[in-house]
Amino acid sequence: MKHHSLKLDLGDYLPYLVNRVGTIIADQFSAEALAEHGLSIAMWRVMAVLASSGGQRQIDLADRTSIDASTLSRLVSRLVRMGLATRVRSASSNREVAVTLSAKGNALVARLIPIARQFETDAIGGLPPGDLMVLKRCLRRMYGNMQKRLVAAAASRPKRLAG
Amino acid sequence: MKHHSLKLDLGDYLPYLVNRVGTIIADQFSAEALAEHGLSIAMWRVMAVLASSGGQRQIDLADRTSIDASTLSRLVSRLVRMGLATRVRSASSNREVAVTLSAKGNALVARLIPIARQFETDAIGGLPPGDLMVLKRCLRRMYGNMQKRLVAAAASRPKRLAG
Numbered sequence: 001m002k003h004h005s006l007k008l009d010l011g012d013y014l015p016y017l018v019n020r021v022g023t024i025i026a027d028q029f030s031a032e033a034l035a036e037h038g039l040s041i042a043m044w045r046v047m048a049v050l051a052s053s054g055g056q057r058q059i060d061l062a063d064r065t066s067i068d069a070s071t072l073s074r075l076v077s078r079l080v081r082m083g084l085a086t087r088v089r090s091a092s093s094n095r096e097v098a099v100t101l102s103a104k105g106n107a108l109v110a111r112l113i114p115i116a117r118q119f120e121t122d123a124i125g126g127l128p129p130g131d132l133m134v135l136k137r138c139l140r141r142m143y144g145n146m147q148k149r150l151v152a153a154a155a156s157r158p159k160r161l162a163g
Numbered sequence: 164m165k166h167h168s169l170k171l172d173l174g175d176y177l178p179y180l181v182n183r184v185g186t187i188i189a190d191q192f193s194a195e196a197l198a199e200h201g202l203s204i205a206m207w208r209v210m211a212v213l214a215s216s217g218g219q220r221q222i223d224l225a226d227r228t229s230i231d232a233s234t235l236s237r238l239v240s241r242l243v244r245m246g247l248a249t250r251v252r253s254a255s256s257n258r259e260v261a262v263t264l265s266a267k268g269n270a271l272v273a274r275l276i277p278i279a280r281q282f283e284t285d286a287i288g289g290l291p292p293g294d295l296m297v298l299k300r301c302l303r304r305m306y307g308n309m310q311k312r313l314v315a316a317a318a319s320r321p322k323r324l325a326g
Contacts, residue, residue: 007215008276010208010227014283014295015192017302019185019204020229024309025178032316041182045173052170064173066183113171120177122312123305132177134297139180142286146187149285153195 018142025123033115037108038082042067043075044112047084047101051109055088055100084108181305188286196278200271201245205230206238207275210247210264214272218251218263247271 010016026041034044045065050056053064062072076099079085084105087097101109124132173179189204197207208228213219216227225235239262242248247268250260264272287295 006273006276008211008279009215010211012299013211013279014287014299014302015185015188015279016208017299017306018181019189021302021305021309022178022182022185023229024306024313026182028309028313029178045179048171048173048176052172066186110169113169116171116176116178123308124177124301125308127301127304131297131301134294135301136175136177136180138287138290138294138298139177139184141290142184143180143187145286145288146184146191150187150191 029119047109050101055098057098192282210272213264218261220261
């Protein structure tokens with residue numbers, strides 16, 4: 001019955017519980033590790049993916065960072081201006097552009113990764129490994145559910161320009 | 164060994180896994196339910212807490228929404244200008260101001276709560292109840308860990324103005 005009342009207990013509402021954890025970690029990591037280098041969380045994500053998966057097309061980067069294409073394009077331009085990344089012709093196709101880290105970008109990521117790992121360690125302190133497995137499984141499933149929801153919503157939306 | 168390499172697999176890094184779930188839910192809820200009313204996620208949180216816990220001081224609101232005091236003050240002012248909330252003298256102390264929802268604010272929250280519940284239901288689709296219990300326990304613990312970390316960092320920081 002409680003569940004159908006007109007009240008919503010934020011302290012037991014999962015979207016809130018998830019969001020506040022994501023925000024408190026990102027805020028502290030940003031303030032303590034990224035701000036001094038002029039980086040945002042999104043820029044850091046791009047650099048981490050480039051460091052671990054190597055140079056790649058922006059469409060693949062967008063997929064791996066959950067950043068939309070137009071935002072990503074702006075972020076990459078900023079990284080290029082800062083000398084942390086470069087845009088190069090793709091090896092597979094002359095018309096495609098790939099993004100890669102510069103030596104300076106690689107050096108910065110190498111300094112930031114141990115700090116990022118420490119943040120994860122601090123955040124999960126006291127949680128047994130079994131719980132962490134369940135946590136990851138839940139988070140991946142929730143992300144997949146929300147992606148499917150978006151696709152379903154787009155498919156059912158009336159096409160304004162059609163007919 | 165993998166864990167100590169200079170690479171970071173974002174797809175297995177908990178701060179990222181948490182953050183992208185928080186963001187995808189907030190973005191969709193914001194676009195589909197809040198934008199038409201001129202509300203942000205933070206404003207919605209304030210309204211949800213006021214609806215479920217009743218009129219209260221800004222300091223208590225800040226605590227229950229995880230929004231810092233100065234940001235909260237601006238958000239409340241916007242809600243007041245929109246006719247959704249009012250600032251009233253506290254019953255307990257004449258010098259204190261409490262925030263409360265207006266009739267219009269209550270009516271709007273009553274329309275949004277079922278939509279918010281549907282988002283939570285969509286997000287957790289397919290997850291067994293036992294996993295959800297572990298998920299909530301992990302998220303509360305992680306938030307607590309990060310809060311403690313912040314307090315510890317503040318305590319160990321050299322006091323620049325002292326001495």
